[in-house]
Amino acid sequence: MNRRPAESPPPIDNPQKEAALRTVRKLMAFWGLTAKDLRHAPEPVARPPVPDSVRYRHPTTGDTWNGEGAQPDWLKRALLNEGYTVAELRVGNAAPESGAANKDPAV
Template identity: 45%
Template sequence: MATLSELLAQKAALEKQIIETQREERAAAIAQVKSLMSQYGLTLADLSAKSGAATPRRGSTGKVPAKYRDPDTGDTWSGRGLQPKWLKAALANGRSLSDFTV
């Protein structure tokens, strides 16, 4: 059975070996990336450029302009989502959607 000091020495040697192996593998990966970049004529700017095919598209986060306005209250609706109560009520009373177009 190994003593505590022997085990600690083995641990230190293993940690040193792990760090060295990580360093070697990282250097090999960097060399491989540089080789591929050279082979395909890529630059760092190419790596950071956003590609439409590679980047998933997200929905618009900006505010949508109003398409319909209630002339009495000034309330607006973009035409997206559920119709607001004021518009439903006006349509139920015989008005048309085109009456509220901005």
């Protein structure tokens, strides 16, 4: 039986990947796992989606926006036509009472 010595794997350019592989190898050695065990491993459980957090809310209509993507039309109207500021629409911000919150939207 002619056996070749085990070849070392090629070096990895990404340090994070290298660290991850070291961790995986340590865990496999600790638990006595082989590559064959991994082929028959159950699929990972999908995490439930994280609900988007509301970052902006219109004080009279209740419309909300999470701050990601393009600004919604209600936000543009509130800023340009209704006189609100971003700080007044931001959730959790104790905006000082200003005339903007009491303005008639038709004005």
